[in-house]
Amino acid sequence: PLAVIVCPGWKKAQFIFELLGDYSMSSRPLHPVLLTIGLHKDEAKNMKLPRGCDVIVTTPHSLLRLLTYRSLLFLRLCHLVLDEVQVLFFEANEQMFAILDNFKKNVEVEERESAPHQIVAVGVHWNRHVDHLVREFMKDPYIVITALEEAALYGNVQQVVHLCLECEKTSTLLQVLDFVPSQAQKTLIFTCSVAETEIVCKGSPAEQGDKKTKSVLLLTERNASHAVGVLRYLERADAKIPSELYEFTAGVLEAKEDKKARRPLCPYLKAFGFCKDKRICPDRHHINPEMDIPRKLSNESLPGFGHIR
Template sequence: PLAVIVCPGWKKAQFIFELLGDYSMSSRPLHPVLLTIGLHKDEAKNMKLPRGCDVIVTTPHSLLRLLTYRSLLFLRLCHLVLDEVQVLFFEANEQMFAILDNFKKNVEVEERESAPHQIVAVGVHWNRHVDHLVREFMKDPYIVITALEEAALYGNVQQVVHLCLECEKTSTLLQVLDFVPSQAQKTLIFTCSVAETEIVCKVVESNSIFCLKMHKEMAFNLKSILEQWKKKLSSGSHIVLTLTDDCIPLLAITDATRVVHFSFPSSPKVLGGRLYCMSDHFQSLTEQGSPAEQGDKKTKSVLLLTERNASHAVGVLRYLERADAKIPSELYEFTAGVLEAKEDKKARRPLCPYLKAFGFCKDKRICPDRHHINPEMDIPRKLSNESLPGFGHIR
């Protein structure tokens, strides 16, 4: 085959295979093959690909089983496509790296150096596995990220979260501000209203830090704010701008070094817009060096998480995990309580199909179904008057 498309499951593989069949009607015939191989060793051993097959659609486990007996499968391969790449690495990490190692060895064969070859990885989240994929298996990567909050993870922005009570937010804010920075620092503090902007600005100014403010009622002052923000800062100086989210397009700031989320971002898109204000300092993978070589990160995002935002704790935790951030133990405990409360509300939901099939759920944090036995709903159905056997073999 010229191309192999790896999907996270047989259902997605079936869907992609059918799409290829539709597209082949308006382009040259691709002769795609849907490859799903079970655990029986003879199934992989006796598998024969039809002549003229240009595209294989498969899953990580099926492909690896075939490679065990067909080690030359990748010799003609030019395109390895990874669909839902973050799911592939989450569910089949070992298999994926075995496949990539096999592809890399075949690409490095001297006779194939002039042949075109590429890895195309498509996903919705950036994480350390995708980072490793790009570093180890792509010589000249072309990276396109359309979600700004994911671009911040790629750009190596340090993610920090502080848990506090709503009534303690102001004092927590003062604790996270750097009053004597070693280098020039530009900090943005995001608030949710005009009144909150005014209050935060006064608090920061009262602690001897030069603070600007910007909200929709101060649009007339835009030019002056920008002039002061863009002034060159000497080493050790610190400028702070307190603003609301609707001012981001007006100011078009991209050179901030720190963002403080005094008010919780209302959506991932809002979070991404805030983080993009530091985009001048986002680092590419070549600038970052290897994970072991990375020192202090130049940019930092500080999130203040209070009891009002309890429902978002799970999402915050998942984002921090993908950022390889230092996560306070209190957040794990807080999240466990939130998940338990959510589970209690699922009493009338159907039992998780993964729990029924495999004995565990892939990810309870995002699964909408129930994970506790409900005696009222989970009574075994009586299919016949005969009693079920208590021992023996299932054939």
């Protein structure tokens, strides 16, 4: 194949495969193949790609199983496309780096001028895995970031958060900026009103500090709806997080969970016993006796113990 598109799951792979089929009707035929290989050894061993296949759409586990028996698969490859790259590394980190190592070995074996090897990674979040991907597996990468908060992570902007009461916000800000200046430094301050702007402007001294860019966020009780998102962002930035923020966020999450009483039970919780991320999951994570009581499908009583086969 000329291109391999790696998706985080079979549903997304199916969706991309169908899109390629639609695009092929208005462009040159791509002859895409949807590759899903199970755990059975013979399935990967006996897999034969159709002649003329230009694009493979697959998942990390399926691709790695195929590479076990088709180590030369990447020799003709021009484009390795990683869809939802942050999810790929979160859910299949080991498999992804095994795939990338295989790709890198083929690149080192065969350097081509006319059709060079290329990795295209698409995602919504910048993280350390993506950073490692860029540094270790991409030669002269071209990076496009459209979200300012992700650009801040890429630029290694130091994130600092202060919790305070709304009535103390301005004074807290002035304390944060209360440095003895030795070197002029540009400072950009965002406020919520014209009145706050005037107060801050009158009271703020010249600021100095090290050359590293710093972002200072003041969080008050009025920002409760943003607390969870702020916490997740600070965790991704490896920032120092006040214990008060964890406590505040726990209360916010508990209140949100109480509002989900009539929502269906989280499918991940039912299937695996845990949720991938309760902080953003829209479904319920507490048992509701009214909704979750087992339905009686026959006159036979439900077993209270035993083994599930």
